Amino acid sequence: MAEAGQVGDVQPQSLSDDEDLGHTLAGWAGACLALVGCALCGAATVAGRPAGFLIGLGVVVLAALLSWVLHLGGWGKPGGPRPAADRHWRTRDRAAAQGHPDCWGCRLARRGRRLTRPEPHRAPEPEPLRAPEPEPQLAPEPEPQLAPEPEPQLAPEPGRRAVTGAV
Secondary structure (H helix, E strand, O other): OOOOOOEOOEOOOOOOOOOOOOOOHHHHHHHHHHHHHHHHHHHHHHHOOHHHHHHHHHHHHHHHHHHHHHHHHHHOOOOOOOOHHHOOOOOOOOOOOOOOOOOHHHHHOOOOOOOOOOOOOOOOOOOOOOOOOOOOOOOOOOOOOOOOOOOOOOOOOOOOOOOOOOO
16 A cells, blocks of 8 residues: 555655755855845835835846856856755856856856857859860761763654754
8 A cells, every 4th residue: 555645656756855956056145135136126116215126126137147157156057957966055066167058147158058150051162164075076978979960861852853052
C-alpha cells in the first residue's frame, strides 16, 4: 500500500533541496532592492508624492542594474539547474567571465555566444568568358566536275534542213 502523498512508484517532488531556483547573491540583492523600490512607489502613491514615486522607480531600475553587474561578476548563475555542490547562494560562478550561452545579460555585455551578422549572400564568381573553340574543319570535298552537257540537237522535220549556229 502506498504512503500518503505517493501514487504508485512516483515520489512527490521536494520543494527545498532538489530544485535550483536561482538562489544567488545577484538574485537576492536585486530582489531585495526591487522590493524596497516597489514599497517606495506604493508609499509615494498613497501619500500623493509624484517625486517619491519617481524615486521608487529609480530604485527598481537600480535593482536591475545591480543584479546584472553582480551576475557578470560571477555572483549569478547560468540558465538551467546547477550541480548540487554549486547551489549555495554564496557560491561564485566561474564561467561568468566567458559568458553563459543563451543569457541575455551576458549578450548585452558582449560575452558568451557572440551575436554576429550573417555574411551577405554572394553569388559565385562567374567564370571568365571564353571564345568557343572552333570545330575542326575538314577539307571541303571538291564537287565533282561534270562534263558539259552537249546541246540537244533537234531532229529536223521531214522536208527541212537542220539549222546549226546563228541565223
